[in-house]
Amino acid sequence: MIRTIYILWLRQLKRYVRSRSRIIGSLGQPLLFLLALGYGFGPVFQKAGQGNYLEFLAPGVIAMSILFTAIFSGMEIIWDKQFGFLKETLVAPVSRLNIMIGRTLGGATVATLQGIIVFFISIAAGFRPTSLTFLPVAFLIMALTALLFTAMGTAIASLLEDMQGFQMIMNFLVMPIFFLSGALFPLAGLPSSIFIAASANPLTYGVDGLRGGLGGQMHFGFGIDLAVLTGVTVLFLVIGSYLFSKIEI
Amino acid sequence: MLQKEKTDNYSIEVRNLTKKFGGFTAVDNISFSVKRGETFAFLGPNGAGKTTTIKMLTTLLRPTTGTMLVNGYDPISNQDAVRRSFGIVFQDPSLDDELTAYENMEFHGVLYKVPDKILKNKIQELLNFVELWDRKNDAVKHFSGGMKRRLEIARGLLHTPEVLFMDEPTIGLDPQTRNSIWKYLKDLNGTAGITVFFTTHYMDEAERVADRVAIIDQGKIVAEGSPQDLKKTTGTKTLEEAFLSLTGKKIREEESGSIDQMRMNRKMWSR
Ligand SMILES: Nc1ncnc2c1ncn2[C@@H]1O[C@H](COP(=O)(O)OP(=O)(O)OP(=O)(O)O)[C@@H](O)[C@H]1O
Ligand SMILES: [Mg+2]
Numbered sequence: 001m002i003r004t005i006y007i008l009w010l011r012q013l014k015r016y017v018r019s020r021s022r023i024i025g026s027l028g029q030p031l032l033f034l035l036a037l038g039y040g041f042g043p044v045f046q047k048a049g050q051g052n053y054l055e056f057l058a059p060g061v062i063a064m065s066i067l068f069t070a071i072f073s074g075m076e077i078i079w080d081k082q083f084g085f086l087k088e089t090l091v092a093p094v095s096r097l098n099i100m101i102g103r104t105l106g107g108a109t110v111a112t113l114q115g116i117i118v119f120f121i122s123i124a125a126g127f128r129p130t131s132l133t134f135l136p137v138a139f140l141i142m143a144l145t146a147l148l149f150t151a152m153g154t155a156i157a158s159l160l161e162d163m164q165g166f167q168m169i170m171n172f173l174v175m176p177i178f179f180l181s182g183a184l185f186p187l188a189g190l191p192s193s194i195f196i197a198a199s200a201n202p203l204t205y206g207v208d209g210l211r212g213g214l215g216g217q218m219h220f221g222f223g224i225d226l227a228v229l230t231g232v233t234v235l236f237l238v239i240g241s242y243l244f245s246k247i248e249i
Numbered sequence: 250m251l252q253k254e255k256t257d258n259y260s261i262e263v264r265n266l267t268k269k270f271g272g273f274t275a276v277d278n279i280s281f282s283v284k285r286g287e288t289f290a291f292l293g294p295n296g297a298g299k300t301t302t303i304k305m306l307t308t309l310l311r312p313t314t315g316t317m318l319v320n321g322y323d324p325i326s327n328q329d330a331v332r333r334s335f336g337i338v339f340q341d342p343s344l345d346d347e348l349t350a351y352e353n354m355e356f357h358g359v360l361y362k363v364p365d366k367i368l369k370n371k372i373q374e375l376l377n378f379v380e381l382w383d384r385k386n387d388a389v390k391h392f393s394g395g396m397k398r399r400l401e402i403a404r405g406l407l408h409t410p411e412v413l414f415m416d417e418p419t420i421g422l423d424p425q426t427r428n429s430i431w432k433y434l435k436d437l438n439g440t441a442g443i444t445v446f447f448t449t450h451y452m453d454e455a456e457r458v459a460d461r462v463a464i465i466d467q468g469k470i471v472a473e474g475s476p477q478d479l480k481k482t483t484g485t486k487t488l489e490e491a492f493l494s495l496t497g498k499k500i501r502e503e504e505s506g507s508i509d510q511m512r513m514n515r516k517m518w519s520r
Contacts, residue, residue, distance in 0.1 A: 004359065007356055015345075018347055089360065091307050091332055092332060092357075093329045248310055
């Protein structure tokens with residue numbers, strides 16, 4: 001069982017390491033966000049009495065890259081469906097649950113690594129964590145966020161036949177999750193409708209926890225963040241496993 | 250009801266198997282059996298229901314009605330036992346292009362719990378047989394179509410299955426490779442008693458290697474027997490003529506189901 005999970009995990013990692021264009025491409029975007037937004041909105045943010053925008057933004061951009069990588073990793077199942085490899089795993093004498101766990105852990109590992117790389121990129125871009133006391137918590141939050149959204153991607157991908165739905169998912173699910181998460185703006189003092197949307201968004205708690213873990217100002221606190229992230233992760237793992245077990249080819 | 254004792258001489262038993270997709274009946278109440286150690290060709294025009302039948306036998310699709318036994322186990326209620334006992338070469342590609350030939354084999358070996366000690370030797374033996382050992386560390390995406398096919402056949406044999414399903418295995422292979430693969434399978438057939446269930450559109454190939462043949466047309470089995478039997482009953486000289494006389498000369502208009510659509514997409518992708 002462990003070996004099954006391990007080999008599926010390893011496959012995700014190998015695929016990630018070998019797709020250099022994907023790595024480079026996915027690092028360019030966070031860098032652009034950090035430089036353009038971080039320095040572009042910096043003066044306005046400062047004037048509004050909110051402090052240094054780059055300090056505020058960096059955890060949000062780290063969370064963003066974890067979100068995108070995780071969803072994409074989860075949705076790789078569609079690729080496997082289209083290119084036929086999924087059949088190979090589905091006729092093997094191993095439980096679907098183990099297949100799902102292995103590839104979800106693999107995807108989550110990839111997304112966490114991506115988050116760590118972006119963490120270093122943001123330091124290169126000028127981000128300075130004010131305290132490193134909670135750094136381990138920050139990594140825990142990264143891993144949880146990665147797991148949560150990989151499981152979400154798996155669940156969605158189990159329902160889709162081909163890549164045609166991918167754009168729609170990006171535009172109507174992933175982008176709203178990102179923009180309504182507090183990654184780009186503080187949650188305090190928002191219009192209540194936006195605040196409600198943000199509170200219902202699991203990424204919000206990932207961003208909040210990450211910000212706190214890197215020494216920034218938190219809105220909810222570690223307790224709530226970790227509880228929500230864990231709960232929603234378990235929920236998506238259950239839903240994802242169920243939908244994955246129902247795939248027919 | 251099918252019972253285990255009764256089926257010991259049979260690798261595959263199918264009774265009144267039906268698969269409907271919505272209102273469309275792809276497989277229509279078919280019954281047949283394949284003896285242990287037999288090489289069985291499942292023939293039929295495009296869209297006849299061959300792949301759909303294989304998918305049901307190999308636990309990928311649930312039948313609408315009917316019963317099946319593969320190696321004595323029920324593919325619906327005893328999936329794991331069935332899965333352990335067969336190997337499969339799918340009609341469509343099923344390799345991970347990003348991985349190397351060796352890694353594809355290794356992945357399969359781990360999923361099928363082939364013991365470590367045996368695995369390395371077995372991979373080497375099979376890759377040598379399909380003449381890919383020299384290329385074992387190359388990513389599959391750099392392989393030609395024929396090389397990929399050979400790798401899939403090697404992979405299907407890695408866990409020494411008792412039944413080997415092959416859906417158009419020799420498509421895109423040159424005559425040399427085709428002959429050497431059939432020779433190898435025939436040897437396995439003799440030494441290990443492996444049962445081979447395959448489909449093909451090459452009637453000469455079926456005539457040459459199959460002990461028995463079933464012909465399916467529009468979801469129904471229209472003939473079953475040895476190639477000689479079929480030639481005799483239709484009064485024809487070759488299996489191809491027998492096939493044409495049983496299924497008619499009309500070209501099948503394939504409903505472009507999602508599978509075909511995907512096949513087309515894949516062709517476009519792989520350019
Ligand atoms: N998932 C599906 N949904 C709807 N229709 C399907 C599905 N899979 C197969 N079909 C239809 O069922 C019929 C039988 O398809 P199948 O793939 O079994 O044919 P086949 O005998 O393997 O043909 P070929 O020789 O072209 O491979 C076809 O008309 C096909 O369009
Ligand atoms: Mg077919």
